[in-house]
Amino acid sequence: MSRLGIIGGSGLTQLESLEIVRREMVRTPYGEPSGPLIIGKLDGHEVVFLARHGYGHTIPPHKINYRANIWAFKELGITKIVAAAAVGGIRDDMAPGKLAVPNQLIDYTYQRESSYFDGGDSGVEHIDFTYPYSQRLREILISAAEVAGIEVAKEGVYGVTEGPRLETAAEVNKFEGDGCTMVGMTAMPEAALARELGLDYVTCAFVVNWAAGRSDTIIDMKDIEKYMLVGSKQLRQLLAAVLPLL
Ligand code: HPA
Numbered sequence: 391m392s393r394l395g396i397i398g399g400s401g402l403t404q405l406e407s408l409e410i411v412r413r414e415m416v417r418t419p420y421g422e423p424s425g426p427l428i429i430g431k432l433d434g435h436e437v438v439f440l441a442r443h444g445y446g447h448t449i450p451p452h453k454i455n456y457r458a459n460i461w462a463f464k465e466l467g468i469t470k471i472v473a474a475a476a477v478g479g480i481r482d483d484m485a486p487g488k489l490a491v492p493n494q495l496i497d498y499t500y501q502r503e504s505s506y507f508d509g510g511d512s513g514v515e516h517i518d519f520t521y522p523y524s525q526r527l528r529e530i531l532i533s534a535a536e537v538a539g540i541e542v543a544k545e546g547v548y549g550v551t552e553g554p555r556l557e558t559a560a561e562v563n564k565f566e567g568d569g570c571t572m573v574g575m576t577a578m579p580e581a582a583l584a585r586e587l588g589l590d591y592v593t594c595a596f597v598v599n600w601a602a603g604r605s606d607t608i609i610d611m612k613d614i615e616k617y618m619l620v621g622s623k624q625l626r627q628l629l630a631a632v633l634p635l636l
């Protein structure tokens with residue numbers, strides 16, 4: 391049985407009740423990952439965990455070394471990754487507190503190292519990315535949620551912004567017009583890098599605020615923190631349901 395890789399996002403810099411076996415700082419050709427990867431047991435199942443913003447949440451989304459992070463998982467033999475992500479809800483059915491397993495994304499980022507195939511010695515390759523998330527892993531997450539009675543949106547389109555600022559209301563209108571149902575800052579290039587290395591990758595998004603202009607007020611960080619707590623609890627429950635199915 392292969393170990394599951396878990397990437398924690400904002401609000402998930404550590405995993406509740408993870409029994410830590412060891413920490414490993416993996417050196418990669420792309421520099422250092424966000425921190426040592428934590429190898430441990432979650433409900434008796436071996437997992438490898440990494441907080442993408444660092445364990446003290448010190449790395450903003452546009453400064454994360456995504457290439458080193460994904461490389462490090464591959465180096466430790468990981469073939470499947472569940473990535474947590476806090477997002478803003480754009481469409482009516484993406485209210486704060488909602489958990490979602492997006493099936494599509496749109497990349498609006500513009501200044502990240504986004505590929506292992508950088509030409510020269512690294513070569514030039516064009517991966518298929520029609521369906522950016524692993525369909526098999528998405529189905530496992532969705533059926534685990536159903537069995538455990540956890541409500542999840544079975545689809546969603548994740549618009550990925552450069553950040554670290556939040557969006558303007560007009561930007562969110564544009565994203566909605568493009569088809570995005572949620573907005574966040576970290577799904578890219580993470581998902582594409584995982585595909586380049588042949589890893590199954592899925593995002594579990596939790597909605598922590600209404601996206602800019604989608605509520606009567608401006609975005610309040612206190613509310614976001616509250617929903618991050620809700621989201622990380624739901625995600626922990628979902629992981630408990632997913633692990634026995636892998
Ligand atoms: N926009 C972008 N990223 C986010 C948001 C948002 O509203 N909420 C959480 N991450």
